[in-house]
Structure formats: structure tokens, C-alpha cells
Amino acid sequence: MTVSYTPDTTAQTPDLATLKRIFARPTLTSPASDPDAKARLALGARLFRDRLLSRNQSMSCATCHNPNRAFTDGRPRARGNDGTPLDRNTPTLYDVRYGNSFFWDGRASTLEDQARVPLEHPRELNLPLTDAVTRLAAQKYYRRTFDRAFSMRPSITSETVLQSLATYERSLNSPNTRFDSWVSGTTTALSKSEATGFRIFSGKGRCIACHGGWRFTDDKFHDTGLPSTDLGRGAIPGSNAAPHTFKTPSLRQLTQTAPYMHDGSLPTLEAVVDHYNGTRIQRPSLASELKNALGLTPNERRALVAFLKTLSFSSR
Ligand code: HEC
Numbered sequence: 001m002t003v004s005y006t007p008d009t010t011a012q013t014p015d016l017a018t019l020k021r022i023f024a025r026p027t028l029t030s031p032a033s034d035p036d037a038k039a040r041l042a043l044g045a046r047l048f049r050d051r052l053l054s055r056n057q058s059m060s061c062a063t064c065h066n067p068n069r070a071f072t073d074g075r076p077r078a079r080g081n082d083g084t085p086l087d088r089n090t091p092t093l094y095d096v097r098y099g100n101s102f103f104w105d106g107r108a109s110t111l112e113d114q115a116r117v118p119l120e121h122p123r124e125l126n127l128p129l130t131d132a133v134t135r136l137a138a139q140k141y142y143r144r145t146f147d148r149a150f151s152m153r154p155s156i157t158s159e160t161v162l163q164s165l166a167t168y169e170r171s172l173n174s175p176n177t178r179f180d181s182w183v184s185g186t187t188t189a190l191s192k193s194e195a196t197g198f199r200i201f202s203g204k205g206r207c208i209a210c211h212g213g214w215r216f217t218d219d220k221f222h223d224t225g226l227p228s229t230d231l232g233r234g235a236i237p238g239s240n241a242a243p244h245t246f247k248t249p250s251l252r253q254l255t256q257t258a259p260y261m262h263d264g265s266l267p268t269l270e271a272v273v274d275h276y277n278g279t280r281i282q283r284p285s286l287a288s289e290l291k292n293a294l295g296l297t298p299n300e301r302r303a304l305v306a307f308l309k310t311l312s313f314s315s316r
């Protein structure tokens with residue numbers, strides 16, 4: 001169930017029952033419902049971790065999208081195969097199945113199209129897809145597994161490699177969290193301060209204007225006033241997007257995905273909240289919700305951070 005929310009800055013904050021409906025997590029399924037998809041998923045999981053897919057066999061998708069860090073790498077910006085930083089921070093892959101555009105600037109519209117980019121990028125895996133197909137076809141394991149997962153012959157093609165990776169990515173549902181228990185009725189799942197933080201998120205803090213819904217994103221692009229010179233979606237020909245706009249990221253599993261923002265410039269959640277509460281670069285593209293100061297007190301900022309942490313599963 002998805003409840004859409006159109007932010008209206010003149011309206012009062014919705015009541016708690018309405019808010020809970022906006023953020024209720026649906027029952028998530030896995031793409032592996034039929035045997036074919038199951039075989040593709042297993043194949044994709046293997047390809048995702050296989051360094052064979054990089055020219056000099058030095059990295060895989062999992063090098064940057066580490067499953068133990070919610071599929072991120074802990075670096076401000078990803079490290080390229082030459083050891084120097086790429087342009088942007090590595091985003092989580094949780095719940096990508098439910099997104100409608102990929103990359104911080106949304107320049108890929110399917111996961112299959114997206115996967116081709118890091119595979120062939122000279123500073124990432126640096127392996128043209130046709131070469132990847134040749135390499136995989138030379139291995140008995142992959143010949144057998146692709147034959148099982150796909151009916152066409154030959155079964156190892158550019159398309160089936162991308163499809164396998166994408167099928168695996170579509171299985172990466174974020175874990176259930178304390179916030180989800182609270183929304184579904186367990187009132188003791190959040191402390192008083194965490195629940196206060198949620199009210200600030202949905203009210204005075206105006207975070208809900210862009211981070212509404214169970215994935216905490218509107219899937220749109222905004223300028224949040226960071227000093228970075230990256231034009232984001234504004235640099236994409238034909239997008240007509242304003243400069244400095246980036247896709248609103250999900251806020252799930254934040255405790256594992258620091259540092260934050262497209263440039264990894266904010267090391268902690270406290271720094272993120274201080275950014276929204278403090279100096280945003282005032283320029284014409286700055287999102288209208290962020291033009292005026294929030295005026296959050298130190299206690300309110302602490303409560304907001306405490307709430308953000310409840311969107312992560314931790315085994316503590
Ligand atoms: C060198 C590090 C690195 C490697 C290797 C890498 N990625 Fe990424 N990935 C990134 C970075 C950085 C971004 C964001 C780039 C941007 O937005 O311009 C990204 C973005 C993505 C996204 C978009 C997520 C979103 O929410 O928009 C997906 C999906 C993805 N990568 C999958 C893959 C797959 C599949 C592979 C292997 C074929 C891979 N990545 C290899 C660093 C890496």
C-alpha cells in the first residue's frame with residue numbers, strides 16, 4: 001500500500017494516524033517467485049562478487065557496494081581502480097527495485113542500463129560487455145549456470161549478464177526496523193525522544209516534504225544547498241533540471257552508510273541535521289522548503305538524529 005503525500009507548507013502537520021499511513025512499509029516480496037528468476041538471482045549474486053568482471057581482476061561490484069555496509073563503502077567518494085576518488089559517494093542498493101531512476105542524477109532508467117556503466121567505466125571494472133561475455137563463456141561453471149537460468153542459446157550474452165545482476169539487485173530488500181514496528185502498532189518500539197524526533201521530521205523540520213513514504217524518498221531531484229560544484233541532474237542534456245539537483249536518497253540503514261550526501265561531505269547524521277538547520281547556500285536553485293531557517297533547538301536536533309537511527313536495523 002502506498003499513500004501519496006503532497007507537501008503543503010501552509011497546512012498543519014498531519015495527525016499521527018495519517019503520518020503512520022504515509023510511512024507504513026508494505027509487505028515486500030522477492031523477485032525469485034519462479035524457478036527461472038531464482039536461478040538468475042543466484043547467478044547475479046555470484047557475478048556481483050566476482051572479480052573476473054574487472055579487466056585486471058582487482059574489483060567487483062561488491063568492492064564498492066559492500067554487503068556488510070548496506071552495500072556502500074564507507075568512503076566520502078568511491079575509490080576508482082587507479083586508487084584515486086571518483087566523483088561521487090557510493091549509494092546503498094537496498095530497495096533499488098522500487099526506485100524509478102538510478103545514479104545521484106537519475107541518468108539511468110533501469111537497473112540493466114545502470115549495470116553496464118560501472119562494468120565498462122575505465123576507472124571502475126573497465127571491461128567491455130562483449131569481453132565479459134567471452135570471459136564468462138570460457139568457464140564451465142558459468143556456461144552451466146547461465147544455461148540453467150536462461151532458455152536462449154547461447155545463454156551468455158550482454159543482456160543476460162545485465163539481467164542477472166539486476167535480478168539480484170531487485171532482491172535486496174532493506175531490513176525491518178524498530179520504526180516499522182512502531183508504525184505497525186508497537187508503541188513501545190520507539191523511545192519518547194525518538195517519537196518526538198519523528199514529529200520534528202514530519203513537522204517543524206520539513207523533512208517529510210522530500211523524504212515521505214516508506215522508503216523515505218520522493219524519487220525526485222532537489223538542491224539542498226551543499227557547497228559542491230557538481231551540477232548533478234542539471235548537467236544532463238535534455239533534463240531541463242536546475243543545477244545542483246540530486247536524487248533524494250532513501251534514509252533506511254543510515255547507520256551503515258556514512259559519510260552522507262552525493263559528495264560524502266557530511267561525516268555524521270549530526271552534521272546532516274546541522275546542515276539543514278544551518279548554512280545552506282542560498283542560490284536560485286535551492287529547494288523552496290529549505291530557503292527559510294528551521295530554527296531547531298539542540299534538543300530538537302538530538303531527537304531528530306535519534307529518530308533517523310531508528311530507520312536502521314541493528315542487532316544490538
Ligand atoms: C568503484 C566503485 C564502484 C563499483 C566497482 C561499482 N559501483 Fe555502483 N556506484 C558507485 C558510485 C560512486 C555510484 C554513484 C555514481 C553516480 O551517481 O554518478 C554508484 C551507483 C550505483 C547504482 C545506483 C543506485 C541508486 O540508488 O541510484 C547501482 C544500482 C549500482 N551502482 C550498481 C552497481 C553494480 C551492479 C556494479 C557492478 C557491475 C557496481 N555498481 C559497481 C560505485 C561503484
Ligand code: HEC
Pocket residue numbers: 201205206207208209210211221222223224226246247248249250251254257259260261262263269272273276287288289290304
Ligand atoms: C527539498 C527536499 C529535501 C528536504 C526538505 C530534506 N531533504 Fe534530505 N536530502 C534531499 C536530497 C536531494 C538529498 C541528497 C543531496 C545531495 O547529496 O546533494 C538529501 C540527503 C539527505 C541525507 C543523506 C542520505 C545519504 O544517504 O547520503 C539525510 C540523512 C537527509 N537528507 C535527511 C534529511 C532531514 C533530517 C531533513 C529535515 C531536516 C531533510 N533531509 C530535508 C532532499 C531533501
